[in-house]
Amino acid sequence: MRENxxxxxxxxxxxxxxxxxxxxLKNHPDISPETKKKVNELAELLEYDPxxxxxxxxxxxxxxxxxxxxxxxxxxxxxxxxxxxxxARDYSYSVIIYRSSNDAKIEHEILKSCRHKRVSGIFIAIxxxxxxxxxxxxxxxxxxxxxxxxKVPEYESxxxxxxxxxxxxxxxxxxxxNKGIKNVLGIFGDKNMSxxxxxxxKFNEILSDNSQVNIKSVHATSSEEAEALSLSLIPDFLAKKxxxxxxxxxxxxxxxxxxxxxxxxxxxxxxxISISDGMIPKxxxxxxTYAETSGYNLGKLAFSRMMRCIxxxxxxxxxxxxxxxxxxxxx
Amino acid sequence: MRENxxxxxxxxxxxxxxxxxxxxLKNHPDISPETKKKVNELAELLEYDPxxxxxxxxxxxxxxxxxxxxxxxxxxxxxxxxxxxxxARDYSYSVIIYRSSNDAKIEHEILKSCRHKRVSGIFIAIxxxxxxxxxxxxxxxxxxxxxxxxKVPEYESxxxxxxxxxxxxxxxxxxxxNKGIKNVLGIFGDKNMSxxxxxxxKFNEILSDNSQVNIKSVHATSSEEAEALSLSLIPDFLAKKxxxxxxxxxxxxxxxxxxxxxxxxxxxxxxxISISDGMIPKxxxxxxTYAETSGYNLGKLAFSRMMRCIxxxxxxxxxxxxxxxxxxxxx
DNA sequence: AATGTTTCCGCAAACGTTTGCGATAGAATT
DNA sequence: AATTCTATCGCAAACGTTTGCGGAAACATT
Numbered sequence: 001m002r003e004n005x006x007x008x009x010x011x012x013x014x015x016x017x018x019x020x021x022x023x024x025l026k027n028h029p030d031i032s033p034e035t036k037k038k039v040n041e042l043a044e045l046l047e048y049d050p051x052x053x054x055x056x057x058x059x060x061x062x063x064x065x066x067x068x069x070x071x072x073x074x075x076x077x078x079x080x081x082x083x084x085x086x087x088a089r090d091y092s093y094s095v096i097i098y099r100s101s102n103d104a105k106i107e108h109e110i111l112k113s114c115r116h117k118r119v120s121g122i123f124i125a126i127x128x129x130x131x132x133x134x135x136x137x138x139x140x141x142x143x144x145x146x147x148x149x150x151k152v153p154e155y156e157s158x159x160x161x162x163x164x165x166x167x168x169x170x171x172x173x174x175x176x177x178n179k180g181i182k183n184v185l186g187i188f189g190d191k192n193m194s195x196x197x198x199x200x201x202k203f204n205e206i207l208s209d210n211s212q213v214n215i216k217s218v219h220a221t222s223s224e225e226a227e228a229l230s231l232s233l234i235p236d237f238l239a240k241k242x243x244x245x246x247x248x249x250x251x252x253x254x255x256x257x258x259x260x261x262x263x264x265x266x267x268x269x270x271x272x273i274s275i276s277d278g279m280i281p282k283x284x285x286x287x288x289t290y291a292e293t294s295g296y297n298l299g300k301l302a303f304s305r306m307m308r309c310i311x312x313x314x315x316x317x318x319x320x321x322x323x324x325x326x327x328x329x330x331x
Numbered sequence: 332m333r334e335n336x337x338x339x340x341x342x343x344x345x346x347x348x349x350x351x352x353x354x355x356l357k358n359h360p361d362i363s364p365e366t367k368k369k370v371n372e373l374a375e376l377l378e379y380d381p382x383x384x385x386x387x388x389x390x391x392x393x394x395x396x397x398x399x400x401x402x403x404x405x406x407x408x409x410x411x412x413x414x415x416x417x418x419a420r421d422y423s424y425s426v427i428i429y430r431s432s433n434d435a436k437i438e439h440e441i442l443k444s445c446r447h448k449r450v451s452g453i454f455i456a457i458x459x460x461x462x463x464x465x466x467x468x469x470x471x472x473x474x475x476x477x478x479x480x481x482k483v484p485e486y487e488s489x490x491x492x493x494x495x496x497x498x499x500x501x502x503x504x505x506x507x508x509n510k511g512i513k514n515v516l517g518i519f520g521d522k523n524m525s526x527x528x529x530x531x532x533k534f535n536e537i538l539s540d541n542s543q544v545n546i547k548s549v550h551a552t553s554s555e556e557a558e559a560l561s562l563s564l565i566p567d568f569l570a571k572k573x574x575x576x577x578x579x580x581x582x583x584x585x586x587x588x589x590x591x592x593x594x595x596x597x598x599x600x601x602x603x604i605s606i607s608d609g610m611i612p613k614x615x616x617x618x619x620t621y622a623e624t625s626g627y628n629l630g631k632l633a634f635s636r637m638m639r640c641i642x643x644x645x646x647x648x649x650x651x652x653x654x655x656x657x658x659x660x661x662x
Numbered sequence: 663a664a665t666g667t668t669t670c671c672g673c674a675a676a677c678g679t680t681t682g683c684g685a686t687a688g689a690a691t692t
Numbered sequence: 693a694a695t696t697c698t699a700t701c702g703c704a705a706a707c708g709t710t711t712g713c714g715g716a717a718a719c720a721t722t
Contacts, residue, residue: 004447004473006678017702022680032700049447053387054678057707072428073409073610081403085430094444097403097428099416113425116335116380142335253614260616279404283584283614285591337708348672353710363670385708388677 005046014038056118065095065306066114068124070102070151075249075279076295077125080149083299084123091307093120102127111135115142121306125151128193133158145309147302150295154194159309160318161302165198168275168291168323173206175289176243177213179331181271183242185233186217187226187251199247199275226254234258234270243271243331249280256284271331278326286329297321336377345369387449396426396637397445399455401433401482406580406610407626408456411480414630415454422638424451433458442466446473452637456482459524464489476640478633481626485525490640491649492633496529499606499622499654504537506620507574508544510662512602514573516564517548518557518582530578530606557585565589565601574602574662580611587615602662609657617660628652 011021016035024031024039025048042048056062065088069077081097088095096119100107104127112135114122121144124136133155136146145159152160176184186203189196200217207213218233220226226246234244246252252274264270266286274281274290281288298321305319342352347366355362355370356379362370373379387393396419400408412428419426427450431438435458443466445453452475455467464486467477476490483491507515517534520527531548538544549564551557557577565575577583583605595601597617605612605621612619629652636650 004678008678018679019681019703020701023701026680030700035700049443051388051678052444052447053384053449054707055680056384057382057388057677057709058679058681060707071409072403072412073406075404078402078404081430082432085432097430099412099428101413101416112380113383116383118384256614257616280614283587283611285588335708339708349709350673350711351671354671357710361670366670382708385677386710388679388707389709389711391677 004051005043005048006051007048010039010042010046010048014042060118062118062120063093064117064119065093066098066110066117066119066122066124067095068098068100068107068110068114068122070100070125070127072097072099074277076150076277076293078295079277080123080295080299080302083296084303087300087303100127102129104129104131108135111139115139115144118142119144121145121147121310123147123149123302123306125149126153127151145306147306147309149298149302151195157316159305159316161298161305162318162320163293163298164320164322165195166202167320168293169199169202170206171323171325172245172273172275172291173203175273175325175331176207176245176271177210179243179271181241181243181331182213183237183240184213184215185230185237185242185244186215186247187229187244187255188217188219188247189251190221191219196247203245220251220254223250223254223257226251227257228254230255230258231261234262234264238264238269243267243273246272246274248274249276252276252280252288256288266330273331275323281326281328281330284328284330288330289328290326291323292326293323294321335382336374336379337382338379341370341373341377341379345373391449393449393451394424395448395450396424397429397441397450397453397455398426399429399431399438399441399445399453401431401456401458403428403430405608407481407608407624410608410626411454411630411633412626414627415634418631418634431458433460435460435462439466442470446470446475449473450475452476452478452641454478454480454633454637456480457484458482476637478637478640480629480633482526488647490636490647492629492636493649493651494624494629495651495653496526497533498651499624500530500533501537502654502656503576503604503606503622504534506604506656506662507538507576507602508541510574510602511572512574512662513544513571514568515544515546516561516568516573516575517546517578518560518575518586519548519550519578520582521552522550527578534576551582551585554581554585554588557582558588559585561586561589562592565593565595569595569600574598574604577603577605579605580607583607583611583619587619597661604662606654612657612659612661615659615661619661620659621657622654623657624654625652 007018007021011018021039024036025043067081067084085095098110100110107127107130133153139146147159149161152162188200204215207215218229220229244255246255266272272288274288275293276290277295278292281290301319301321338349338352342349352370355367356374398412398415416426429441431441438458464484470477478490480492483493519531535546538546549560551560575586577586597603603619605619606624607621608626609623612621632650632652
């Protein structure tokens with residue numbers, strides 16, 4: 001096992017002190033140009049790279065961000081991560097990705113590890129079962145900023161970056177009105193999730209304003225359940241100009257299975273519209289019209305908020321990212 | 332910013348030396364049971380956790396694995412990561428995930444970072460443009476085992492865990508023969524990729540043995556290209572008992588778009604079969620029959636290989652994971 | 663009572679940096 | 693010629709651990 005080159009080695013070869021080498025490498029004004037040149041050349045040759053553990057031990061700063069997500073099999077998180085990584089690179093931070101598996105215990109361990117590694121900051125989408133926020137506040141006490149995104153806690157005074165659930169639901173509802181749809185089947189997710197409540201409230205609100213539209217809302221907690229509901233309910237909707245709204249990708253997947261099974265054609269037999277990050281909707285023909293929730297945008301917003309926190313802003317803020325309608329041909 | 336508790340603080344409160352506290356915490360036989368009890372209790376109370384930077388600086392070991400993948404939006408890698416994380420937890424290793432974005436330069440930086448962090452080991456699926464393997468060999472010199480998976484280099488003497496491309500292609504071909512298909516359109520990926528060559532060779536080999544089957548092979552490098560090819564070629568196949576084989580999810584997505592566009596019914600109008608991790612095939616009705624390449628299996632195999640390496644095995648090995656046919660109803 | 667064994671614990675060095683401070687030389691100022 | 697600057701550099705402490713070694717009791721053996 002070959003050893004890494006250290007300041008000490010460079011110092012010995014050049015007959016200098018360790019401190020001089022260290023300063024030369026960071027372009028400290030105390031060091032003469034000639035010495036700097038010599039040191040830099042040898043460092044280059046020996047492929048010197050500072051030992052991050054020693055640096056951190058000394059300086060208490062790690063120049064790395066942590067991103068914690070419940071799951072990775074998700075286009076939305078993937079594009080969020082992409083956005084963060086892009087920006088982080090510009091500021092020469094590196095990013096490490098953690099996966100909580102939607103398990104509060106694992107999440108807690110990850111947090112602890114982040115604390116001890118003294119990461120520079122944490123971006124986190126909490127698990128569905130996360131109830132305590134003290135651990136997060138504790139991180140702030142330790143000087144590690146926490147930016148919540150997507151799945152955020154109820155707690156008020158913390159930094160949250162969310163997709164605009166109300167806004168997404170509203171542009172979907174508007175589109176339904178525009179198309180002159182008279183019958184709507186809305187399939188929503190788990191009743192207890194705040195995302196469900198927000199999307200459903202706004203959606204029903206807008207469509208109820210228009211007395212000519214007939215709405216039926218149901219809940220499904222899995223793709224299979226969405227499929228079963230679609231199979232049993234959609235046939236009743238075929239008589240008149242109608243559409244089904246799927247609140248999420250998971251539900252959309254189930255509904256599409258049913259539509260294929262009954263051999264319905266979009267948009268004539270039935271319209272389909274959803275809220276999505278855009279991956280699933282593009283697998284079908286015609287492509288599904290959807291309100292796009294952009295993980296990428298969210299990432300950009302989260303990063304700039306993070307940098308502000310690191311710069312010293314202790315002011316907590318909730319930022320909402322609005323989505324835009326992407327036309328498929330399904331409605 | 333509150334400070335973390337250190338050995339020193341515990342030592343002072345208990346009027347002990349730092350070394351005694353350290354040893355007590357690791358249950359060293361030199362320490363009396365009473366002292367151990369006192370120390371452990373106070374450590375618990377103060378939420379002591381060793382500073383990983385100090386530990387690493389001292390011991391040169393980090394107890395963490397790195398997983399490097401080109402992309403995260405991929406069910407296959409996701410299940411690979413899941414498998415590694417499960418096993419790592421059992422051995423109290425933690426895992427950090429890096430994303431190379433299919434960029435050799437970024438990959439190289441990640442590798443450097445891994446080296447300086449002295450991760451305990453690296454699991455990596457290399458980028459399409461990775462040509463040099465010296466950096467990987469250098470890691471081995473530094474005592475960091477590297478296990479390649481999925482996308483592996485040509486280089487012989489290294490540890491590789493791959494899906495059995497030949498085997499997957501063969502069971503797909505067998506299924507085509509079983510179903511009595513006479514006309515086959517095979518859509519393969521980029522000609523230059525070894526995975527394409529392996530799958531195509533075996534596929535054509537088996538079907539050619541059977542003189543009654545008529546095969547046409549084409550290449551597509553994107554989902555859109557696959558769709559275009561499907562649109563133009565599939566109509567010619569409708570006359571007789573025929574099927575299309577999609578080498579990958581990307582191609583399958585394009586082909587399915589075309590099939591929906593032409594309004595064909597599976598399996599009567601045309602059969603569809605593919606090699607996949609299983610996510611995309613389940614979005615359609617009927618579900619697509621596919622040879623399953625399991626990231627999860629690969630992960631388990633990779634991990635046990637890794638542990639053997641850490642235990643000292645310098646013997647390089649290539650392990651092939653065979654896949655199994657998952658029946659949909661598409662052929 | 664003298665010696666040998668345990669049992670329990672502390673000293674101090676080391677890992678590789680960063681950084682405040684002091685030291686030395688020559689140059690510039692009186 | 694005595695003094696003050698300035699430019700360069702080195703010393704040493706600190707970050708929080710781990711660990712070889714040695715030391716002092718307490719106990720057991722002659």
